[in-house]
Amino acid sequence: MARDERGVTPQSEDFSAWYNELVFQAELVDRGPVRGTMVIRPYGYRIWELLQADLDRRIKETGHVNAYFPLLIPESYLQREAEHIEGFAPELAVVTHAGGKELEEPLVVRPTSETVIGEMMAKWISSHRDLPLLLNQWANVVRWEMRPRMFLRTTEFLWQEGHTAHADEADAMRETLLALDVYARVCTDIAAIPVITGEKTPGERFPGARRTYTLEAMMRDGRALQAGTSHYMGTNFARAFNIQYAADSGELELCHTTSWGMTTRMIGGVIMTHGDDKGLILPPLLAPYQVVIVPIGRGEQAGQVLPPARELAARLHEAGIRTHVDDRPQLSPGFKFNDWEMRGIPVRLELGPRDLAAGSALMSTRLGEGKTPVPLDSAPARLQSELAEFQSLLLRRATEFRDSHTRTVDSWPEFAEAVQTGWARAFHCGTLPCEDDIKAATSATPRVIPTGGPAEEGRCVRCDLPSAYGKRLIFSRAY
Ligand SMILES: [Zn+2]
Numbered sequence: 001m002a003r004d005e006r007g008v009t010p011q012s013e014d015f016s017a018w019y020n021e022l023v024f025q026a027e028l029v030d031r032g033p034v035r036g037t038m039v040i041r042p043y044g045y046r047i048w049e050l051l052q053a054d055l056d057r058r059i060k061e062t063g064h065v066n067a068y069f070p071l072l073i074p075e076s077y078l079q080r081e082a083e084h085i086e087g088f089a090p091e092l093a094v095v096t097h098a099g100g101k102e103l104e105e106p107l108v109v110r111p112t113s114e115t116v117i118g119e120m121m122a123k124w125i126s127s128h129r130d131l132p133l134l135l136n137q138w139a140n141v142v143r144w145e146m147r148p149r150m151f152l153r154t155t156e157f158l159w160q161e162g163h164t165a166h167a168d169e170a171d172a173m174r175e176t177l178l179a180l181d182v183y184a185r186v187c188t189d190i191a192a193i194p195v196i197t198g199e200k201t202p203g204e205r206f207p208g209a210r211r212t213y214t215l216e217a218m219m220r221d222g223r224a225l226q227a228g229t230s231h232y233m234g235t236n237f238a239r240a241f242n243i244q245y246a247a248d249s250g251e252l253e254l255c256h257t258t259s260w261g262m263t264t265r266m267i268g269g270v271i272m273t274h275g276d277d278k279g280l281i282l283p284p285l286l287a288p289y290q291v292v293i294v295p296i297g298r299g300e301q302a303g304q305v306l307p308p309a310r311e312l313a314a315r316l317h318e319a320g321i322r323t324h325v326d327d328r329p330q331l332s333p334g335f336k337f338n339d340w341e342m343r344g345i346p347v348r349l350e351l352g353p354r355d356l357a358a359g360s361a362l363m364s365t366r367l368g369e370g371k372t373p374v375p376l377d378s379a380p381a382r383l384q385s386e387l388a389e390f391q392s393l394l395l396r397r398a399t400e401f402r403d404s405h406t407r408t409v410d411s412w413p414e415f416a417e418a419v420q421t422g423w424a425r426a427f428h429c430g431t432l433p434c435e436d437d438i439k440a441a442t443s444a445t446p447r448v449i450p451t452g453g454p455a456e457e458g459r460c461v462r463c464d465l466p467s468a469y470g471k472r473l474i475f476s477r478a479y
Pocket of ligand 1: 428462464465
């Protein structure tokens with residue numbers, strides 16, 4: 001197979017090789033020296049910053065405030081909630097020595113912060129007037145990873161974790177669903193990733209949660225990716241950490257808490273939702289550069305073209321368009337075209353002496369065919385509308401892909417076939433052994449009990465017991 005120096009294995013040939021090559025070739029990440037860790041390079045980090053800025057704004061708009069809690073947590077804190085420690089124990093990194101001697105109590109590098117935040121909530125909440133307490137933290141966490149995969153499963157990753165405390169179940173449940181809604185908007189409006197929202201089955205719950213909600217997105221190999229989760233903890237953590245408030249009656253009541261998180265794995269989601277054989281395709285709202293200008297010509301000609309290219313870039317910048325001029329002198333335009341195509345730039349502009357003379361630039365989009373002349377005078381307005389159109393095209397394309405790879409099935413053979421290439425909508429009996437049996441046979445797991453949708457009754461696609469959820473579940477192999 002002929003391949004450019006910087007090319008990647010086509011997605012259609014080997015999805016996994018495509019992904020693993022692309023994250024490095026596109027300069028999103030590098031490997032950290034410790035197995036399973038990743039260095040997020042500037043091009044990848046910019047994507048995260050853009051996502052983070054949007055999500056942070058929405059978190060604040062819904063009444064939450066940011067705080068920061070310590071990285072190191074006493075091991076005894078994690079042990080106070082039995083399910084929580086049982087779920088996280090295999091992934092914990094523990095500090096046993098510090099300051100040149102063995103510590104009296106080992107310290108856990110946070111895998112998540114329910115416990116340390118719970119301890120502080122207990123201190124800060126005394127009456128119902130202190131509720132709801134709506135906190136968010138931007139942080140890194142460590143979960144030891146045996147099968148690392150860049151962005152998707154790394155030993156250390158970045159995220160935000162929302163932690164809230166409420167007077168009663170109804171208010172905490174409203175909060176759990178509000179966070180889910182914020183995530184859904186970030187996915188669809190910014191990342192152009194369509195998601196199905198709903199609840200997890202008991203077998204897929206967060207350790208210590210009473211109810212776990214999720215957003216599931218379909219990647220271009222048909223697998224599901226969990227784009228975020230939101231948990232209602234009931235009073236489990238309030239009981240473990242004495243998070244109590246004095247009710248109007250004067251009685252002490254336990255708070256109801258929630259937690260919710262979205263992580264750097266979203267970048268993996270963007271790569272696998274939109275990318276194609278040639279490489280990345282970035283939604284304009286998350287693209288480090290939305291437009292790249294490639295000056296055409298060598299030697300004297302290049303000197304002639306570069307100043308107008310920079311001037312055009314400045315005008316696009318002024319119009320709020322992230323623009324980059326690729327002025328690397330030693331590289332041919334052809335190499336640059338391939339490079340930016342692989343790195344997913346939504347729109348490319350070519351500017352050569354002939355274009356300049358005609359007062360235009362040649363525009364091509366990452367998914368379009370051919371090149372269109374764009375008058376330089378009206379370029380900012382034209383590119384704004386091209387970028388907006390490209391953003392909606394990606395969401396439409398991903399939605400069509402998902403819908404055409406989702407099958408409603410009622411028999412086991414249909415189910416087994418459907419989850420080879422996409423999602424199956426099927427009835428399930430709700431028992432854990434049956435979930436395990438399905439997983440052993442097909443690698444598929446119940447991803448989500450979708451919110452909304454028609455109420456339907458039927459029989460379990462695997463064991464024929466009556467359906468437990470009053471509707472069909474989405475099953476899929478997953479990341
Ligand atoms: Zn069953």
